[in-house]
Amino acid sequence: MKRLIKNGTIVTAADVYHADVLIEDGKIAAIGEHVSPHDAEIIDAKGCYVFPGGIDPHTHLDMPFGGTVTKDDFQSGTIAAAFGGTTTVIDFCLTNKGEPLAKAIETWHNKAKGKAVIDYGFHLMISEINDDVLSELPKVIEEEGITSFKVFMAYKNVFQADDGTLYRTLSAAKQLGALVMVHAENGDVIDYLTKQALAEGHTEPVYHALTRPPELEGEATGRACQLTQLADSQLYVVHVSCAQAVEKIAEARNKGLNVWGETCPQYLVLDQSYLEKPNFEGAKYVWSPPLREKWHQEVLWNALKNGQLQTLGSDQCSFDFKGQKELGRDDFTKIPNGGPIIEDRLSILFSEGVKKGRITLNQFVDITSTRIAKLFGLFPKKGTIAVGSDADLVIFDPNVERVISAETHHMAVDYNPFEGMKVAGEPISVLSRGEFVVRDKVFVGKPGYGQYLKREKYGKYAVLNENEKLTI
Numbered sequence: 001m002k003r004l005i006k007n008g009t010i011v012t013a014a015d016v017y018h019a020d021v022l023i024e025d026g027k028i029a030a031i032g033e034h035v036s037p038h039d040a041e042i043i044d045a046k047g048c049y050v051f052p053g054g055i056d057p058h059t060h061l062d063m064p065f066g067g068t069v070t071k072d073d074f075q076s077g078t079i080a081a082a083f084g085g086t087t088t089v090i091d092f093c094l095t096n097k098g099e100p101l102a103k104a105i106e107t108w109h110n111k112a113k114g115k116a117v118i119d120y121g122f123h124l125m126i127s128e129i130n131d132d133v134l135s136e137l138p139k140v141i142e143e144e145g146i147t148s149f150k151v152f153m154a155y156k157n158v159f160q161a162d163d164g165t166l167y168r169t170l171s172a173a174k175q176l177g178a179l180v181m182v183h184a185e186n187g188d189v190i191d192y193l194t195k196q197a198l199a200e201g202h203t204e205p206v207y208h209a210l211t212r213p214p215e216l217e218g219e220a221t222g223r224a225c226q227l228t229q230l231a232d233s234q235l236y237v238v239h240v241s242c243a244q245a246v247e248k249i250a251e252a253r254n255k256g257l258n259v260w261g262e263t264c265p266q267y268l269v270l271d272q273s274y275l276e277k278p279n280f281e282g283a284k285y286v287w288s289p290p291l292r293e294k295w296h297q298e299v300l301w302n303a304l305k306n307g308q309l310q311t312l313g314s315d316q317c318s319f320d321f322k323g324q325k326e327l328g329r330d331d332f333t334k335i336p337n338g339g340p341i342i343e344d345r346l347s348i349l350f351s352e353g354v355k356k357g358r359i360t361l362n363q364f365v366d367i368t369s370t371r372i373a374k375l376f377g378l379f380p381k382k383g384t385i386a387v388g389s390d391a392d393l394v395i396f397d398p399n400v401e402r403v404i405s406a407e408t409h410h411m412a413v414d415y416n417p418f419e420g421m422k423v424a425g426e427p428i429s430v431l432s433r434g435e436f437v438v439r440d441k442v443f444v445g446k447p448g449y450g451q452y453l454k455r456e457k458y459g460k461y462a463v464l465n466e467n468e469k470l471t472i
């Protein structure tokens with residue numbers, strides 16, 4: 001089936017221009033001013049931007065955590081993602097020590113199969129390195145197309161790996177062509193500070209933030225950068241929340257290291273004071289790293305603007321306030337960590353970033369899609385509007401306003417951390433491989449339509465600077 005998107009303004013990471021986009025067999029077949037086949041369905045995008053579909057590099061769908069499971073699974077999570085203009089998610093596949101990686105990957109395939117409405121890939125968590133793990137890694141990359149590994153430097157006695165594991169993962173990734181992602185917080189010190197706070201009788205949600213100070217994120221980020229330099233490898237720091245971590249990433253990049261940084265919408269617009277909301281409502285804002293004092297927001301915006309941070313992930317990890325967040329009513333360490341963010345990632349960056357003049361339209365596309373596709377081996381199939389690329393497209397009206405609310409969102413949770421926030425701009429229609437998932441703000445997709453994405457190795461399109469210098 002052919003479709004023609006007419007009258008829109010195409011935005012890529014490099015250009016903004018008026019042209020029509022012809023879609024054939026799920027791919028972009030032509031772009032130009034006089035593309036007019038007789039047999040194509042016409043879609044009018046007048047007054048709208050046409051963006052490459054957003055890629056969310058950081059989601060936790062259907063994930064067990066703290067004695068419960070995230071509320072959004074691959075169905076509700078990807079439907080919400082699509083409403084927000086995201087057409088690809090890369091979810092974190094958790095592993096268990098002593099169990100074959102293949103078993104964990106199979107578990108994650110089963111979670112997504114038949115449910116995802118948009119395409120998806122997996123990152124693989126590495127919690128230990130031994131001969132069994134090392135013997136499985138080449139297969140993970142070659143056969144599964146999983147080319148990014150996640151190491152947790154926090155969550156002691158749960159997910160946390162030691163520095164030796166991180167170093168060996170970095171070395172293996174270098175040899176195999178993978179990108180190592182770190183959750184950078186000093187888990188050992190956090191463990192001590194939380195025990196101390198509880199011993200002093202501090203049980204309220206705000207102590208989640210007070211026991212995970214930004215210095216501990218900066219310290220872990222710096223440590224990961226140094227180990228990356230020693231291993232001559234590549235590193236992607238997830239959910240950067242504070243100035244101390246930005247500083248370490250900038251320092252590493254200035255030295256020429258292949259270090260990349262992601263931040264999330266919540267850190268750009270919310271701050272630590274939200275954790276002090278009365279009636280335990282602060283628990284709605286408990287995730288890690290925690291929200292910071294407001295002044296960090298400007299540092300993060302500047303880092304996105306000047307390229308010290310390159311991507312925006314959601315860190316979608318949703319739990320209901322009732323029944324799930326409430327598990328920590330008497331003890332902040334028992335509040336499941338995470339928030340529902342997947343749906344509003346693009347809206348917040350567009351409204352607060354582009355509309356307020358902090359970043360350009362091209363940067364918006366790069367940060368939410370193109371750079372992510374390049375770093376995670378999806379480019380140019382995903383992440384751009386070019387002939388031959390998948391027709392993953394968002395028709396976005398920049399002139400409408402909407403108010404974010406749990407009453408209208410499509411996530412399965414009972415609250416929205418951005419409740420009441422006015423945002424400018426909204427995805428009107430969203431296509432995945434040429435098929436509508438959302439049409440005129442109505443869901444028309446199908447669970448199970450989303451395909452699993454085998455990704456290319458790290459390095460092909462991952463560039464260090466704006467001059468597109470290839471590093472490998």
Ligand SMILES: [Zn+2]
Binds near residue numbers: 058060315317
């Ligand atoms: Zn996460």
